[in-house]
Amino acid sequence: MAKELKNLTKRADNYSQWYNELVIKADLAEQSAVRGCMVIKPYGYAIWEKMQRVLDDMFKATGHQNAYFPLLIPKSFLSREAEHVEGFAKECAVVTHHRLKNDENGGGVVVDPDARLEEELIIRPTSETIIWNTYKNWINSYRDLPILVNQWANVMRWEMRTRMFLRTAEFLWQEGHTAHATREEAEAEARKMLEVYADFAENYMAMPVVKGVKSANERFAGALDTYTIEAMMQDGKALQSGTSHFLGQNFAKAFDVKFINKNNEQEYVWATSWGVSTRLMGALIMTHSDDNGLVLPPKLAPIHVAIVPIYKEKAQLDAIAERVKPLVDDLRSHGLTVKFDDADNRRPGFKFADYELKGVPVRLAIGARDLENGTVELVRRDTLEKEIVPFAGLEDEILRILDDIQKSLFEKALKRREERTITVDTYDEFKEKIEQGYFILAHWDGTPETEDRVKEETKATIRCIPLGGDDTPGVCMVTGKPSARRVLFARNY
RNA sequence: CGGGGUGUAGCGCAGUCCGGUUAGCGCACCUGGUUUGGGACCAGGGGGUCGAAGGUUCGAAUCCUUUCACCCCGACCA
Numbered sequence: 001m002a003k004e005l006k007n008l009t010k011r012a013d014n015y016s017q018w019y020n021e022l023v024i025k026a027d028l029a030e031q032s033a034v035r036g037c038m039v040i041k042p043y044g045y046a047i048w049e050k051m052q053r054v055l056d057d058m059f060k061a062t063g064h065q066n067a068y069f070p071l072l073i074p075k076s077f078l079s080r081e082a083e084h085v086e087g088f089a090k091e092c093a094v095v096t097h098h099r100l101k102n103d104e105n106g107g108g109v110v111v112d113p114d115a116r117l118e119e120e121l122i123i124r125p126t127s128e129t130i131i132w133n134t135y136k137n138w139i140n141s142y143r144d145l146p147i148l149v150n151q152w153a154n155v156m157r158w159e160m161r162t163r164m165f166l167r168t169a170e171f172l173w174q175e176g177h178t179a180h181a182t183r184e185e186a187e188a189e190a191r192k193m194l195e196v197y198a199d200f201a202e203n204y205m206a207m208p209v210v211k212g213v214k215s216a217n218e219r220f221a222g223a224l225d226t227y228t229i230e231a232m233m234q235d236g237k238a239l240q241s242g243t244s245h246f247l248g249q250n251f252a253k254a255f256d257v258k259f260i261n262k263n264n265e266q267e268y269v270w271a272t273s274w275g276v277s278t279r280l281m282g283a284l285i286m287t288h289s290d291d292n293g294l295v296l297p298p299k300l301a302p303i304h305v306a307i308v309p310i311y312k313e314k315a316q317l318d319a320i321a322e323r324v325k326p327l328v329d330d331l332r333s334h335g336l337t338v339k340f341d342d343a344d345n346r347r348p349g350f351k352f353a354d355y356e357l358k359g360v361p362v363r364l365a366i367g368a369r370d371l372e373n374g375t376v377e378l379v380r381r382d383t384l385e386k387e388i389v390p391f392a393g394l395e396d397e398i399l400r401i402l403d404d405i406q407k408s409l410f411e412k413a414l415k416r417r418e419e420r421t422i423t424v425d426t427y428d429e430f431k432e433k434i435e436q437g438y439f440i441l442a443h444w445d446g447t448p449e450t451e452d453r454v455k456e457e458t459k460a461t462i463r464c465i466p467l468g469g470d471d472t473p474g475v476c477m478v479t480g481k482p483s484a485r486r487v488l489f490a491r492n493y
Numbered sequence: 494c495g496g497g498g499u500g501u502a503g504c505g506c507a508g509u510c511c512g513g514u515u516a517g518c519g520c521a522c523c524u525g526g527u528u529u530g531g532g533a534c535c536a537g538g539g540g541g542u543c544g545a546a547g548g549u550u551c552g553a554a555u556c557c558u559u560u561c562a563c564c565c566c567g568a569c570c571a
Contacts (some may be wrong), residue, residue, distance in 0.1 A: 016565095035563080090569070126571095160494080160569055167570065220571095240571060279571055310530050349531035367530055377530075493571095 015235040016163070019286060023164045026294045026357050028281070036162040036169030043358065044281065046302035048172065051280060052152065054204050054299075055174065058196050064148045064176060069130050071154075072121040077129040080254040087221020088125045091158040093169075095121040123156045128222065128247070128273055131177045132255040139179060139269060142261050146189075147179040165282035166239070166493050173277035179269045181259065183248075186270035187225075190246040193274040194227040197242035205280065206297040206409035207231050207287045208417055209241060210439075210488060212464025217448050220273075224248040230463045230488065232417040233286040236437020238463045238490035241283050244274035282493075287413050288382075294359025295381055297409050298402040304336040305398060306355045310348050310367030317342060320366050323391070330395045336402075356381060361405050362398055382409055423470075423486065427477045430489070434460045439490045441469075443483035445476035454478060454489065463488045 023029050028044030040048065056066070072095060079085045099115030124130065131149075138144060156170045176193060180186040194211055201209045209229035219226045223245035231241045252258070252268040261267050288295040298304055307328070309320040324340060331338045339360075341351055348365065355363050365377040376394065379386045382405050389397060421439040424430045433440055435458075444450060444462065455461050464487070471485040 031563085033562095087570095155571095157570070161565095161567085171571075173571080243571070275571075277571055308530095312529065344529090347529050347531090347533060349529085349533080351532090352530095353532045365530065369530075 015233075015286075018291075019282075020164065022285060022289060022293065026359070028285075028294075029164050031164070034169075036159060038164050038168050040172075040278070043302065047284070047296070047300055048278060048281060050300045050302065051200075051204075052174075055196075055200055055276065056150075056152075058200060059150050059174075059176065062148075062192060062196060064150045064178075066151065067149045068151055068153070069127050069134065071124055073124050073127075073130045075120045075122055077133055078122055080129060081222045081250055083250075084128065084222035084254075088157075092125055093123040093156050093158050095123065124153070125155055125157045126273075126275075127151065127153070127155075127175055128177065128251055129255075132251040132257060132271070135177075135179055135269070136255050136257045139257055139259050142181045142259055145179055145181045145259060145269065146185065148176075148189075149178065150174055150176040163282075163493075165278055165285070167279070171277050171279070173275050175273060175275040178272045179252075179257070180272070181261065181267070181270070183270050186248075186272050187246050190225065190227055190244045190272040190274065193272070194229065194242075194244040197229050197244065197274070197276060200276075201229055201231065201241055201280075201283075202410060204297065204299045205284055205287070206299075206406055206413060207241070207283060208410065208414040210464060210466055211468075212466040212488060214243075214464055215448070215451055215462045215487070217451050218461060218463075220245045222247060222250050223273075224250070227467075228464050230490075230492075231283055231287060232413075232420065232439055232490075233283070233493070234416070235286075236420055236439075236490075238439065238492040239279070239283050239286065240463070240492065241280060242274075242276040245272060247271035247273060288409055289359070292353075292384070293357030295409065296359035296361060298361045298406050301359060301361050302337060303339050303355075303358070303360045304402060305331060305338045305362045305364065306351070306360045307338065307340045307364045307366065308348050308351045308355075309340070309342055310365060312368075316368055319371060323371060324364075324366060327391075327394055331398060334395075334399065336398075352379075356384070361402055380405060382412075425474075425477060430454075430460075430477055431458055434458050434489065434491060437491070439463075439488060441466075441486040442477045442489055443474040443485075444487050444489075445479050445481035445483055447479075450476060450478050458491075460489045460491050463490050463492060 026043070027041050029038045029040045032039045075094070078088065096117055097111045097115045098117060099112040100109045101112040103110045135147060138147060152174050154170055154172050159167055159169055162168050178186070178189050180189060198209050198211050201207045209231045211227070211229055214226040214228055220243065225246040227244040228240055229242045230238050233239055249268040249270060251271050257269045258266045259269055284296070284300065285294065288297070307324055309317055311317040311320060321340065321342065328338045328340055352363065359381060361381050363379045363381070370376050374391050375388050376391055377386060378389050380401055417439065420437065421441065422433060423441045424433060425442070430440060430442055451462055465485070466488055473485060474483045475481065476483045
């Protein structure tokens with residue numbers, strides 16, 4: 001089973017297959033019996049939990065609170081905001097009945113036709129509508145603002161085609177929904193949360209991202225502006241890893257949410273929403289992992305250090321356990337998770353391979369030879385470099401290496417992205433380079449028609465109009481019309 | 494929703510064209526033993542309504558009809 005993993009490669013033609021097999025073999029998730037849905041297994045969920053914890057702390061630190069809103073949304077809510085319904089109507093799961101009964105013809109259980117709902121309920125594809133319907137009751141005065149709420153939830157989008165973690169019919173995410181008294185404050189909030197996401201991606205996931213604004217074509221249904229962080233996967237394709245929307249007054253108007261300002265005037269509330277999902281798991285995998293399995297940044301690894309004892313008899317195992325106990329205690333006191341793997345039904349070689357597959361950042365092996373010499377064998381997952389190190393002072397060495405892995409994973413990913421990000425001025429060169437998996441900075445005339453044409457002809461889309469970077473004007477590579485600045489094109493997941 | 498493909502043990506598959514003993518193999522699992530510094534070996538063992546329904550036949554995993562499910566490639570999307 002595991003030997004097959006060595007045949008996996010990251011060549012563009014079978015990158016998806018590599019990804020899929022890795023997800024399954026590393027024990028992160030598996031396909032479920034339900035169409036397009038997946039089971040997140042304990043090891044995969046442990047990584048997601050780490051992400052949740054960090055993000056949740058970041059949200060709290062920026063003044064947000066958690067709350068929870070219903071899974072089911074009355075159909076009529078969805079249609080209040082015209083663009084929103086347009087965007088989501090095609091992928092909604094709908095609840096139509098509330099009762100089953102035994103089939104009179106003996107065909108098992110059937111839907112009771114008498115239990116049809118007067119108004120159908122939508123399983124939330126996102127919660128703007130139910131939340132704004134609620135906020136209407138919460139907001140009267142400017143003193144009630146801002147409302148800074150986040151919810152951890154599951155949502156369902158009936159996608160035609162699914163991929164584990166990247167696009168499943170049901171997925172886990174957080175969605176922040178804020179209400180503000182002024183346009184400026186809401187815009188600042190949307191940008192602030194984009195920065196939070198970028199901080200998380202780069203400093204915890206060790207995944208460099210491009211921050212930017214979406215073009216009209218790629219904008220969230222119902223938003224005035226959609227901010228995004230875009231990451232490059234190892235095959236050169238882009239993955240939208242988080243979004244933050246400035247919703248203007250669209251939802252306030254749709255749900256009639258007004259407040260009285262200081263001048264005793266009625267005004268519509270300004271809104272934002274922002275989210276990241278279990279898609280980040282896919283991003284993490286496709287940013288760092290290799291043919292030996294997962295490579296996890298220490299800050300998100302469920303296990304930081306795995307210790308494999310090598311022994312023949314129980315007495316040797318006991319001696320090893322005794323030797324490593326102070327080290328284990330010390331590492332744990334630094335908040336690290338340490339696994340001393342004394343399972344006797346697996347041989348050391350199997351354990352080595354297994355911890356590599358699972359992406360454990362540091363692995364120690366210790367046997368009779370080491371007990372004698374006062375050493376251990378230390379292997380770091382990112383480079384797979386193996387060295388014999390003295391046991392004394394090992395805890396500091398491990399802390400240093402974990403830190404170094406975190407940094408070098410980021411640097412490696414950043415270097416790859418920089419090498420594969422190019423500036424292009426002609427459409428012919430664009431077509432050639434996009435085929436090879438590049439991020440391309442090119443001039444665009446700003447029209448949806450040109451973007452559609454590029455997408456049609458090359459499968460590339462505008463990932464974002466970057467915030468910062470080169471903003472000198474030029475001419476569109478396709479039409480030759482004036483362009484305000486270069487934008488980022490790529491193929492994407 | 495179009496175009497391909499696959500359903501046989503927990504997982505991965507062979508067998509189907511050309512019907513014929515008790516449906517087979519690898520991994521996993523159980524028992525015993527030997528092993529343990531890179532995915533152990535030997536011996537024994539358990540596990541199957543061959544996706545479902547109907548039909549043809551002395552006889553169907555295999556042929557025919559119907560049907561269901563899933564996967565891949567597109568269009569759609571976090």
